[in-house]
Amino acid sequence: MKIKAIITIALIISSVLLAAKLSPEVSTDQFKEGKYIHIDSMVIQFNKTDANVNVEYRLSPFAEVYIFLFGSKNLEPKIKEIFADFKIIKIWDIGSNSASLQITNISRKSDPYYLHESRKFGVQPDVLTLVYPDGTRRNIQNPKSTPNAFYT
Numbered sequence: 001m002k003i004k005a006i007i008t009i010a011l012i013i014s015s016v017l018l019a020a021k022l023s024p025e026v027s028t029d030q031f032k033e034g035k036y037i038h039i040d041s042m043v044i045q046f047n048k049t050d051a052n053v054n055v056e057y058r059l060s061p062f063a064e065v066y067i068f069l070f071g072s073k074n075l076e077p078k079i080k081e082i083f084a085d086f087k088i089i090k091i092w093d094i095g096s097n098s099a100s101l102q103i104t105n106i107s108r109k110s111d112p113y114y115l116h117e118s119r120k121f122g123v124q125p126d127v128l129t130l131v132y133p134d135g136t137r138r139n140i141q142n143p144k145s146t147p148n149a150f151y152t
Helices: 002-022 061-070 072-082
Strands: 037-047 050-059 088-094 098-104 108-110 113-116 127-131 137-141 149-151
Touching: 002 061, 037 072, 050 061, 061 072, 072 088, 072 098
Parallel strands: 037 127
Antiparallel strands: 037 050, 050 098, 088 098, 108 113, 113 149, 127 137
């Protein structure tokens, strides 16, 4: 019974990898920096000293098969690695192509403003969108880190 399961998994993985190799839409260049994950967009919505973060990503074909077989909970270490420079991270929801999390103490209060000091990302997103409490949005292309920011 165990041999049948192993052979089935090996055939599925081989088929997906072969299909990915033959498919012109899948470029392996996009997965080099993050190894098996490519961050399409990241939205950081500031809320006083904390922030809610939504991340949209694509997985390499092999990672897609792995997540399909074993569940998206296995992406949690990679998501935490992306935000390694941030101190307190709580993952609310994680799926095969997106994650929602909260970062506590991303900014500090300095009356009457909140100050956010730049922090590096473990994997560079294509687009970073900062949403300030007043609703103002700022888009940044290919950032390696968050910019310094202040808001009320």
